[in-house]
């Protein structure tokens with residue numbers, strides 16, 4: 001038996017085990033969250049990034065960004081916000097939607113977001129961030145978290161001041177994607193810098209970036225001393241990764257070897273059950289881009305689904321692939 005399962009408590013919320021799903025645009029919608037939750041091991045789920053200006057006007061019954069089921073709990077809603085005046089209406093909408101946590105996106109380097117002054121651009125405007133966090137803190141008692149990258153360059157003083165500002169304004173937990181703003185996902189993450197952030201703060205710090213396997217997770221925890229781990233792309237590749245990590249790190253009961261076609265079918269069935277017809281195919285293609293990595297010849301699956309022009313064609317072609325390829329899951333314990 002490994003150490004008893006640790007947990008993180010923020011406000012009234014217990015996050016156990018301390019394994020977090022990363023917000024990912026186009027991926028962390030109802031279907032992926034359900035597949036992950038049904039396999040187990042995840043402590044906190046996340047939506048994809050939501051634009052604060054659009055939130056108050058969205059209809060949660062039909063918006064593919066907001067549609068959810070009760071099983072997806074606890075669920076963090078990630079908000080991209082550029083202006084303090086947008087905070088109150090967006091927070092009110094998130095309370096109505098039943099958010100368990102509100103996360104502020106302060107790290108996304110996407111140019112569209114930066115042009116609006118949101119995401120990673122906010123690290124350059126600390127006065128705006130201070131106003132945004134203060135407004136958010138005032139408007140809710142929900143756990144309030146933030147997600148950052150390390151900055152535009154490695155600047156320890158600037159990063160420390162920024163993190164202390166967030167803690168000082170009432171952020172309950174900070175996730176650090178251990179890369180600089182301009183660094184690609186293929187670059188090795190700087191987990192030691194998460195350790196520096198941890199040493200400056202008294203709130204929980206979660207490490208993110210480059211965790212695929214149980215060995216990666218253990219190494220990241222050892223290097224960073226982080227309170228928890230956030231997993232992004234590996235969760236789309238292997239939705240069972242949280243269960244695998246919970247077993248390896250925290251002694252949770254072992255999980256069965258994943259049945260790959262069954263996982264894929266479940267994901268597609270959930271898209272079919274909960275999304276408007278025109279919203280399904282793009283999401284299946286996006287997921288397939290990651291999921292295909294479980295197969296030695298997965299690029300065939302990716303190509304055949306990518307070139308499908310209808311939902312039924314994509315599903316039939318995927319079944320054709322599964323009938324021919326019986327590769328075992330590569331697995332997160334490799």
Ligand SMILES: Cc1cc2nc3c(=O)[nH]c(=O)nc-3n(C[C@H](O)[C@H](O)[C@H](O)COP(=O)(O)O)c2cc1C
Pocket residue numbers: 022023024025026027048049078105107108147177185208209210211230231232233234
């Ligand atoms: C397709 C994709 C979409 C993403 N969308 C978001 C997002 O909406 N908000 C955010 O904070 N980060 C976003 N990210 C970054 C992830 O949350 C995470 O920080 C990054 O993928 C590194 O973690 P990983 O190595 O475990 O994938 C996205 C990443 C990917 C690959």
